Amino acid sequence: MSLLAIEDLTVALPKGADRQHALTRVSLSIEAGEILCVVGESGSGKSVTATTIMRLMAPGVRVESGRVMLGETDLASLPDEALRRLRGSRIAMVFQEPMTALNPLMAVGDQLAEMWRTHTELAADAIAARSLAALKEVALPDPEGALRAYPHELSGGQRQRVMIAMALALEPELLICDEPTTALDVTTQAQILTLIRELQQRRGTAVLFITHDFGVVAEIADRVAVMQQGVVVEQGSAEQVLTAPVHEYTRRLLAAVPGLRAPPPREISPEAVLEISNLQKTYRPAGIFRRRRAARALDGVSVTLRRGSTLGIVGESGSGKSTLARCAVGLLGFDGGEIRIAGSPLPRARQAAAHLVQMVFQDPYASLNPRRKVGDQVAQGPIAAGTARAQAMAEAAELFALVGLEPSALTRFPHEFSGGQRQRIGIARALAMKPEVLVADEPVSALDVSVQAQVLELLRGLQARLGLSILFITHDLRVAAQLCDEVAVMQNGLVVEAGTIGQVFEHPSHAYTQSLLAAVPGRGMLGG
């Protein structure tokens, strides 16, 4: 008999949602001691599955039919109070956002201690001892200090370790992880995945692991269930689903996962179109009373982008890669060094710089003004530069066709487009200025994997047709491998290694590059 068996579960969404059911007749089972990965894109219902087990659904979402059997108990029909007693003690949960999942006003130790205080009769000193032991087990540095610390004093990875310690405090039979590593850097993600795997094996806990990332699935899953639009389309052992998928949707998803191996090198023009040399940037806190120390974001960065090629800047958060991008388009001033585009220094005047360099932004929902028609937003740059309005709009229509959108879409507002379409509009907007250099700051990291593949394909095609020179910022080494001719690896404001993508990814020479590559999830099963 399974530890958890979800039987024919149908969950209704509140009225007015984009569809009637979040889940339709979903059946899943988890055995003791195994890790089941539920994988799918946004809107697949994978998170609803997790929250329905715990009855932590968003307001208005409700179970319509079906059962959620934990052993002999049906969680779906259990009274609230009885279910509350099970939460934390027999089923525990780790959430996606470590930055917001802990109470900011309460010491970590107190939040941890609440587990025993609520579910056991232990005395205060026994609880304190167990709290300390729990933090030691998740390998937090300085566990005594961490007990007294407040969440804001810990890093994202450390907070996620606290969350795991808290979830495992009462040795639950089932641990539900809802995208627990999505908000983390790749090396931290690898550590957390290892930790979950180790603890799970040591204790024989069953784990329901929700993720959108097939790399993570390959790292951690015993069995896999693939969801699409609230329906489980395929399930089986990890090996079978990842290497011999049966369902068409699974195949499509897996095909969209970029490989880590770079395509054969192209001929690159020797002409440098963007030269960044010895760039320095320090963030100085404002005000008379400095609260924080000045943080050095760029510490003498030199990179060169050649005409018609793509230079990838890869690194984890805090490496300075986004600062570099913002400096390169003139959004941020810098303290030292030089940026030259097509031979001359980047002009300070906004108008002049606009013809030299343009930017594609990360967040498709924040990068378009919600209150203005998209056509106006694309054409406003050329119009400000003196192009007649009619001509600018005609050019915008051509650009829309170029990026794969209907020219009639010019008169619509941003909310009428999907995330991938918005990103296409963002690309059209940047191209409207006919820049020498295109800076793309994580342009696909907010997109689902299938949409991601389409946008990457579009960028590749545009580069081939228009001879674009692209400075491509990304945290995702797989994405970098797809598009970049050359790559520079950044850490703490420094370029630690640079070269052609094949050279750097096949034979990394710097220890940091090696650790980054080693941390990319799913190398073994999905191909490196």
Next chain:
Amino acid sequence: MRRALAAYARNPAALLGAVLVLMVLGMGLAAPLLFPQDPLGLAGRPLQWPGANPRFPLGTDPSGRDIMAQLFHGARVSLLIGFVATLVASAIGIAIGAVAGFYGGWVDTLLMRVTEAFQTLPNFLLLLVLVAVFGSHINTVTIAIGLVSWPPVARLTRAEFLTLRTREFVSAARVQGLGDIHLMLREVLPNALPPVIVYASVVMAVAILLESALAFLQLSDPNVPSWGNLIGLGRNVLRVEWYVSAIPGVAILLTILGVSLMGQGLNDALNPRITGK
């Protein structure tokens, strides 16, 4: 916009607010037609109780003036003062908040110091000082109320501008080579405005309350029929003829209630995520 209007129309409290405000507006517009004589002129025997004399359905005040006429003319004064003072406060507040929030740095520090100074002074006290210095003509009073009411508008606008100016669409327009004026007026302001418009209803309510309090202390323009003025006059006969004070107070209460309900309805209509639950 149409969606917001429809959401507003579905909200009974918001509709009640609109009805109340329209009623007061109607009273103000009808005042010169229904009561063409000077409402501050002697109309009959003083202190007649409401209903005692059919000529004065709401009775007369201690000076023998028609309370009903003063009520209608007072609606005009209250709404006008509230509206103009709100305009003044919003104009100052939006301008200061927009510049401070958009540019940040020392400009922000300087403008926020000034705002803080205004906010540190009790607004009613500052109003008293302004009236003491510049006199209590109705125009002066209106502008003075606007002058003491802008700091919250400035803070709100600044907060909106601070978060919006770092949005990617603003950066995108900046990279496209557009100037600061365009960025502020076309990109940031339209997105910053909804909460400010909602807050304007609070400013208007406070403005009407400030004027009536000033009039109650007999420090506002004595030549204008104001509800507050009438309440102040009724104070001397409070123990017996309490209706003189009670009636205009109800008028103020309903007006503020209407303005507040409209503001809340507007807020719910413009931020559907709160009502969506």
Next chain:
Amino acid sequence: MRFLSLAAKRLAASLPTLLLILIGMFLLLQLAPGDTVDAMLAQMGGGDASIAADLRRFYGLDLSVPAQLGHYLWRLIRLDLGFSAIYGKPVATVILERLPATLSLMGASLSLAFSAGMALGVIAARRVNRWPDTLISTVGLIFYATPSFWFGLMAIVLFSVHLQWLPAGGFGDVAMGYTGWRAALDIAWHLVLPTITLGLIFLAIYLRIMRASMLEVLSLDFVRTARAKGLRETRIITRHVLRNALLPMVTLIGLQAGTMLGGAVVVESVFSLPGLGRLAYESVVQRDLNTLLGIVFVSALLVIAVNFCVDLLYARLDPRIGT
């Protein structure tokens, strides 16, 4: 240590604000037609030009504007607020006599508004969109829309004139000659109506903010974490939600301190309380600008002091501040 440095920072940051206020007020009063001497002469029933000139020289009113400003600021640094020609006493003395009534009125109103607003806000948020929420929110709106002076008058009519439960005004019965705790009780008795009158609108504001803040915090991720931990609903509310929801409330105390002091002017005049607010009103009527300026100065100090306490309280509640 964190506390002390934060306190020092906040105090230092309020100095330029204070300076700005004083300069602004001084320049404003320069624009006023007629000065203290005119007011005094009017009080005395007129006088000739030479007496006026002598008086002006005596009060330093014949100097240039910057010199007068310099004098004024220098006097303020020594806490010398000047002499009130109308009351015939130093302004500082006049203000000091009036301070206790205002402080007790404000303290009582703030406590009432904060505690009742918080409690009602929590109840409304816990029963959101059901009848207790509708009832509380409606009553809050009506409180918010009620002009305080009118409410005060109506309360006097009902509770003092008709029911004769509570005194209609004044700050204690001097005639009874109470001492010690009897006197304190007597003052408290006299403050019941003024406190409610002044506190009502703030109660409505606090209630609305507390309700919104509770709803906001209830939707945050860490509350979901607390639920996933299996905590009881009461514990989630008291240990996790309440403290987070209180932060905007505490900020509001600081922001509303000035408004409350302004409200005290009206309420004190309704209930004939010998407070700072009524003093302000009297000095406007009598054109006693020296006293008015002194009141502005003291009010600003008071508001700054309240904000200082609020900042420290906030830092106590939120460990993220000042590190």
